[in-house]
Amino acid sequence: MSVRRMVPIMGALFALSAGFAQAQISDSVIKIGVMNDQSGTYADLAGPGSVVAARMAVEDFGAAKKGMKVEILVADHQNKPEVGSSVARQWYDVDKVDLILDVPTSSVVLAVNQVTREKNKAFIVSTGATSDLTGKACSPNSIHWTYDTWSLANGTGSAIVKTGGNSWFFLTADYAFGHALERDTEAVVKKNGGKVLGKVRHPFPSSDFSSFLLQAQSSKAKIIGLANAGADTINAIKQGAEFGIVKGGQQFAGLLVFLTDVHALGLDKAQGLILTESFYWDLNDQTRAFSKRFAKLHKGAMPTMVQAGVYSALLHYLKAVEALKSDAGPKVIAKMKEMPTDDPIFGKGRVRQDGRKIHNMYLFEVKKPAESKGAWDYYKLRATIPADQAFRPEKDGGCPLVK
């Protein structure tokens, strides 16, 4: 069959299946682009797992039953801003993608944020962390969903300073994310009366931290703050054990530690770490039910908070599209801010004017090997940070959308 003859037939099929959509949904398909690191440092904490979560959201929303046609595209941005922005352009211009979702690596987040605004589409970030996305870089086309550097600093940073960890040395990944996390944590440390003795910025990604650890050791700071993520954090903690960091009386503060990182480190090395997350699979019946379904589809691995965040974000997006009967970028984002959120991941919440999604954050401590009942039983809850205190106050971010 020639291409020319196929086109009208396919068109007719779409028209039949998309009874509700018609003119309002652009080209009658809602196209979602999941863009993340599919193969590198951040692939296990987001990567293919985020795609699984996105598919679950489409299924649970019941898109097919409601006659909405939803398609998911996947791209690997390799943690490079230039790759990210060229994929974004290609997706928006050629593939007619309506929403870009997930996106780890803050430098890529800021680049795609720019492109999305220029093309007037929609952008929801789950894995990327920089709090600038709802601050000076905020946009009417973007929402920051799961967590951010400010909320991590506010959770882990202040908890540690309050329990006596008042002198800090930072090991910082040398790019937008590390800088933002270091800045936000430093502010929290100083606000609570602590001081920062030094910092070192390591190339991203790094495999050898011995030299940096030695510098941290000689600073005599009580706390070594790891303003990095994924494999970098794992390697730093692992090598820290070799150099006797903890034995020497210093402590690590993993400022961004994911469930998959703890899994890779093993409880033996990770025990006692304090960390802040917005989701853990074993929080309540709903999170357990979701996570068990997820694990079945993802090689038995429990979801990280950012993978769960992709599910929650896409569910809310589809609800907004349904209510609006349109997938026009800024309109959907505005509708998402207007509608309260409710899902099995974060419970009830809302999206602020600056694009910040608000929900509880939790302070966890990694269990000792003896306390764990088996694989993935890693955290115990230390404190719940209520939604209204978990994120930077709207007025402090410097977002021009907030009047």
Next chain:
Amino acid sequence: MSEIFGIPTQALFGQLLIGLINGSFYALLSLGLAVIFGLLNIINFAHGAQYMMGAFCAWFLLTRLGLNYWWALLLSPVIVGSTGIVIERLMLSRLYKLDHLYGLLLTFGLALIIQGLFRNEFGSTGLPYAIPKSLEGAQNLGFMFLPTYRAWVVVFSLAVCFGTWYLIEKTKLGSYLRAGTENPQLVQAFGINVPRMVTLTYGFGVGLAALAGVMAAPIYSVNPLMGEHLIIVVFAVVVIGGMGSIMGSILTGFMLGLVEGLTKVFYPEASNTVIFIIMAIVLMIKPAGLFGTQR
């Protein structure tokens, strides 16, 4: 306390020692590359993947067969080396008559395939591998805390490097090898099986990569991408040392480890580029590398 450029001398000693430890990985890996290039004229881009396979092999031996680190140190190079022999027999041996580039393309492609397969199976976060019991702990040297395992890495890799150098430069077997690359027909006429010698040499080079992988496993996590990050640096080391020069690659490996270590103290942001800056300078002044000879 006395200071050099604002850094306490003691801290500086610590950093130099760390540089030496990293240098020993560079030396061990670039040695394998130099042996393969020097004797086979193949630019082995799969070296990083073979290093990674060595680490995974150690992990398999431990978790599936219960064989500890010392067994891995022995078996892993043999197992991965034999995969190298298969690759040489089936594929590389067909390329010797062609330009270097074909060997490079083939091994590069193999590296991508191997890494992709491991990543699909094991993910990218990496798997834990514990330091052997007898090498746990650390010595307090006064100026720094030296983990016993890292001290072992330096000593062992020095021994392996100089052993290899001795084997190739000073023994009869080594002289056959060198003669075989100079003039294969003539050496064959003396009744020496040159193709078999070449095959075994490739296997040996690959085995060296696997050995480095086993030694790296307890320090870094066993990770499908561990070789990819390292291989580019190691190539720079080989180029700076002079392609094919065995002693050159050993000395340059340790030297660049030191330079990198110092950069991490004075300007950490540049620590992953400094080697390439040196490479550019060396290539401008001495295109054949520090220890290479123009062919």
